[in-house]
Amino acid sequence: MKINAKRLAHHFEQMSLIGKIGETGTSRPAHSPEEKEAFQLAASWMHDAGMQTRIDNFGNLVGTLKGSKPELPVLMMGSHLDSQPYGGRFDGVAGVLCAIEAVTTLTENGIKPERTIEIISFADEEGWRFKKGLFGSRGILGKLEEGELQRTDANGVTREKALIDFGCDISKFKESEYKAGSIFAFLELHIEQGPILDRAHKPIGIVSGISGPLWLTVKLKGMAGHTGSVPMHMRQDALLGAAEVIVGLNKIVTQIPGAPTVGTVATIDVFPASRNIIAEEVVFTLDLRDIDLDRRNRYEQQVRDLIASSAKAHQLTYEISEDTNSEPRYCAGWIKAIIGEECKALGLDAPELMSGPFHDALALSYACDYGMIFIRCKDGISHNPLEYSSDEDLALGTEILYGTILKVLEK
Amino acid sequence: MKINAKRLAHHFEQMSLIGKIGETGTSRPAHSPEEKEAFQLAASWMHDAGMQTRIDNFGNLVGTLKGSKPELPVLMMGSHLDSQPYGGRFDGVAGVLCAIEAVTTLTENGIKPERTIEIISFADEEGWRFKKGLFGSRGILGKLEEGELQRTDANGVTREKALIDFGCDISKFKESEYKAGSIFAFLELHIEQGPILDRAHKPIGIVSGISGPLWLTVKLKGMAGHTGSVPMHMRQDALLGAAEVIVGLNKIVTQIPGAPTVGTVATIDVFPASRNIIAEEVVFTLDLRDIDLDRRNRYEQQVRDLIASSAKAHQLTYEISEDTNSEPRYCAGWIKAIIGEECKALGLDAPELMSGPFHDALALSYACDYGMIFIRCKDGISHNPLEYSSDEDLALGTEILYGTILKVLEK
Numbered sequence: 090m091k092i093n094a095k096r097l098a099h100h101f102e103q104m105s106l107i108g109k110i111g112e113t114g115t116s117r118p119a120h121s122p123e124e125k126e127a128f129q130l131a132a133s134w135m136h137d138a139g140m141q142t143r144i145d146n147f148g149n150l151v152g153t154l155k156g157s158k159p160e161l162p163v164l165m166m167g168s169h170l171d172s173q174p175y176g177g178r179f180d181g182v183a184g185v186l187c188a189i190e191a192v193t194t195l196t197e198n199g200i201k202p203e204r205t206i207e208i209i210s211f212a213d214e215e216g217w218r219f220k221k222g223l224f225g226s227r228g229i230l231g232k233l234e235e236g237e238l239q240r241t242d243a244n245g246v247t248r249e250k251a252l253i254d255f256g257c258d259i260s261k262f263k264e265s266e267y268k269a270g271s272i273f274a275f276l277e278l279h280i281e282q283g284p285i286l287d288r289a290h291k292p293i294g295i296v297s298g299i300s301g302p303l304w305l306t307v308k309l310k311g312m313a314g315h316t317g318s319v320p321m322h323m324r325q326d327a328l329l330g331a332a333e334v335i336v337g338l339n340k341i342v343t344q345i346p347g348a349p350t351v352g353t354v355a356t357i358d359v360f361p362a363s364r365n366i367i368a369e370e371v372v373f374t375l376d377l378r379d380i381d382l383d384r385r386n387r388y389e390q391q392v393r394d395l396i397a398s399s400a401k402a403h404q405l406t407y408e409i410s411e412d413t414n415s416e417p418r419y420c421a422g423w424i425k426a427i428i429g430e431e432c433k434a435l436g437l438d439a440p441e442l443m444s445g446p447f448h449d450a451l452a453l454s455y456a457c458d459y460g461m462i463f464i465r466c467k468d469g470i471s472h473n474p475l476e477y478s479s480d481e482d483l484a485l486g487t488e489i490l491y492g493t494i495l496k497v498l499e500k
Numbered sequence: 501m502k503i504n505a506k507r508l509a510h511h512f513e514q515m516s517l518i519g520k521i522g523e524t525g526t527s528r529p530a531h532s533p534e535e536k537e538a539f540q541l542a543a544s545w546m547h548d549a550g551m552q553t554r555i556d557n558f559g560n561l562v563g564t565l566k567g568s569k570p571e572l573p574v575l576m577m578g579s580h581l582d583s584q585p586y587g588g589r590f591d592g593v594a595g596v597l598c599a600i601e602a603v604t605t606l607t608e609n610g611i612k613p614e615r616t617i618e619i620i621s622f623a624d625e626e627g628w629r630f631k632k633g634l635f636g637s638r639g640i641l642g643k644l645e646e647g648e649l650q651r652t653d654a655n656g657v658t659r660e661k662a663l664i665d666f667g668c669d670i671s672k673f674k675e676s677e678y679k680a681g682s683i684f685a686f687l688e689l690h691i692e693q694g695p696i697l698d699r700a701h702k703p704i705g706i707v708s709g710i711s712g713p714l715w716l717t718v719k720l721k722g723m724a725g726h727t728g729s730v731p732m733h734m735r736q737d738a739l740l741g742a743a744e745v746i747v748g749l750n751k752i753v754t755q756i757p758g759a760p761t762v763g764t765v766a767t768i769d770v771f772p773a774s775r776n777i778i779a780e781e782v783v784f785t786l787d788l789r790d791i792d793l794d795r796r797n798r799y800e801q802q803v804r805d806l807i808a809s810s811a812k813a814h815q816l817t818y819e820i821s822e823d824t825n826s827e828p829r830y831c832a833g834w835i836k837a838i839i840g841e842e843c844k845a846l847g848l849d850a851p852e853l854m855s856g857p858f859h860d861a862l863a864l865s866y867a868c869d870y871g872m873i874f875i876r877c878k879d880g881i882s883h884n885p886l887e888y889s890s891d892e893d894l895a896l897g898t899e900i901l902y903g904t905i906l907k908v909l910e911k
Contacts, residue, residue, distance in 0.1 A: 285729075302728060304775065315880075316713075316789075318693050319762070319856075320695075320760065321750070323699065328766065332744075335739060336740070343732050353776075353778060355739065355776065357739065364787055365766065366883075376728075444728070469729065470725075472777075
């Protein structure tokens with residue numbers, strides 16, 4: 090193995106001490122002193138790898154290994170060092186630390202690329218603090234939306250104030266943006282955050298793309314009544330209607346065995362929520378994802394038809410609002426091919442799988458070709474202190490990332 | 501018509517002013533100054549009917565028309581004057597005011613029964629204040645449970661304190677109890693609180709019995725996971741399992757067309773209730789009622805089997821707790837027959853129907869034969885300021901109650 094697995098494991102261990110909660114948990118909010126401390130530690134390792142570092146005006150940590158032809162578009166890597174409030178020590182961290190290890194190996198081997206390499210720890214990927222994520226990765230691409238700086242956290246602190254306190258100059262966002270065409274490709278290594286690799290006993294996966302979610306909120310309205318006195322055939326039971334939609338959604342998304350489509354109802358609120366009063370109003374959220382947008386669109390129509398027919402059957406009125414409608418973003422075929430070759434060279438049978446969750450790579454996908462390497466995580470648990478990927482799997486992923494970098498640099 | 505419909509309507513109007521909320525609503529909590537005021541008004545009408553009145557140690561208002569043979573078991577009538585916090589002006593009130601009107605008519609016609617007649621406005625039928633109802637009707641039968649006086653309302657006031665403040669002597673409950681065999685029969689007129697009569701365009705119904713509810717709480721536990729990254733076949737989605745039970749319950753209770761069985765899930769709570777995290781735990785309540793206990797027992801078993809199979813299908817664990825298990829209590833055939841004759845005499849086709857909600861008559865059913873007259877209420881709405889029964893229907897019901905009393909007195 091070319092990379093230094095022992096050093097990599099040590100870096101994970103040291104990083105986990107910053108914002109540590111409990112035995113294995115991490116709490117590093119975006120733009121927080123904990124994130125700053127994590128940046129300083131990561132920056133020290135970037136320096137060891139021969140990189141220059143800076144914190145830009147979006148609160149991103151940027152490490153640069155200047156190439157011999159700095160006019161070429163850069164090869165960018167990265168992920169994030171902010172965490173969920175009750176999170177683990179691998180989500181995001183892996184993409185930063187494994188990239189640093191790969192670049193360190195490059196430098197140790199005396200390789201001097203023509204193309205500049207950058208590693209970015211993007212600010213506020215998680216998004217929970219201001220209820221909107223991918224802040225840093227959207228920021229460098231000029232994709233922030235109206236009013237984003239005025240969003241507040243649970244303590245009433247605005248994003249603007251948090252950035253200023255972090256040391257950012259919010260009047261100079263333009264200086265931190267990347268011009269169109271200035272990024273050659275983006276590579277992100279990430280833990281899977283799902284159970285597919287773990288169940289299949291495969292350490293590494295090749296990401297086919299990030300399936301954007303369709304998020305709907307559905308409101309069904311019927312008529313309250315005493316559960317003891319309204320005969321079944323006279324009811325307008327909004328919860329029964331909702332239950333039919335939940336059951337039907339499961340049938341819709343599983344109609345093609347083996348397809349990666351997923352559909353979920355995970356929140357439901359009932360009014361008046363008294364055990365002996367028939368539900369008058371039910372509001373639930375619906376999450377539909379597929380790497381195949383055509384299929385997702387077909388299924389969306391089936392779901393809408395199902396809601397309409399279930400509402401009709403129970404004499405309910407309904408409203409459907411669309412909260413998010415992201416399109417799937419596919420990884421570049423040539424990068425997937427390189428990752429695949431690297432896996433094969435190590436004797437690994439690495440399955441291709443879609444990413445349900447989004448990542449900073451989603452923002453970058455609009456600026457350049459991108460590729461992602463997934464690392465197996467135990468039982469698919471993530472966003473939880475129980476999140477776990479082994480040192481061995483992380484080292485394997487880093488070795489593949491290293492090999493991938495070398496081949497991408499040849500392009 | 502023998503009863504005085506105009507006086508009756510006037511009484512409803514006057515009673516509605518006590519604890520009035522909005523245009524048509526009523527809020528008269530149990531053991532409250534508003535209930536006391538209602539008792540005073542009702543007592544004044546009882547006096548007009550020739551009755552003596554008292555408030556007993558359970559907080560019941562008791563009106564007595566002494567018979568010429570006071571050693572005979574009494575004919576008891578009544579209902580309640582307490583209301584839901586956001587209730588209507590007919591629930592319970594009808595059973596008290598219509599009985600007073602019937603007895604007034606008796607007296608006006610110079611009828612002097614051998615049997616003593618009593619009208620009781622039972623304390624805290626509704627049960628919301630201390631989360632346990634039928635207090636007064638259970639009280640007079642010695643059926644209070646351990647610890648009932650220590651139950652507290654939303655302000656931390658105990659039942660004990662509320663009763664003492666109301667003027668009750670809680671050390672003398674025994675004096676207010678009825679000896680076994682001392683009640684000959686119980687009659688309760690009540691609004692239907694359901695839509696059957698209204699939809700059938702029938703003003704009056706004859707109650708077949710009160711179907712006690714079976715109340716279960718079901719907890720399903722699966723495994724949380726990201727809605728985007730856990731493939732459908734690897735999920736342990738507790739909400740999907742719950743939805744299958746809700747849909748299946750509806751099929752179970754409607755398997756015999758036209759049967760009065762009702763089954764409802766009306767509350768459901770999900771954890772962690774985040775739109776992109778698969779539901780790990782779901783708790784819902786289930787309400788099953790039938791006038792046929794054997795059938796209800798069969799259906800209960802089908803529901804339990806359904807929960808087990810749905811849990812198995814989705815790899816969930818489950819717990820079922822039984823919160824209430826009341827048996828159906830049937831009205832006396834001979835009283836139903838008398839009510840039926842009275843309806844026929846007035847040219848009414850009165851359907852027989854079961855009562856889903858319980859009433860004070862449920863408590864009395866364990867002490868004597870009982871009968872109930874249902875009055876149509878608009879759209880089946882009750883426990884709501886929109887609750888409405890017409891003066892005409894209430895007068896008709898009172899006329900039937902009057903005729904019923906005369907025939908019961910002959911027994």
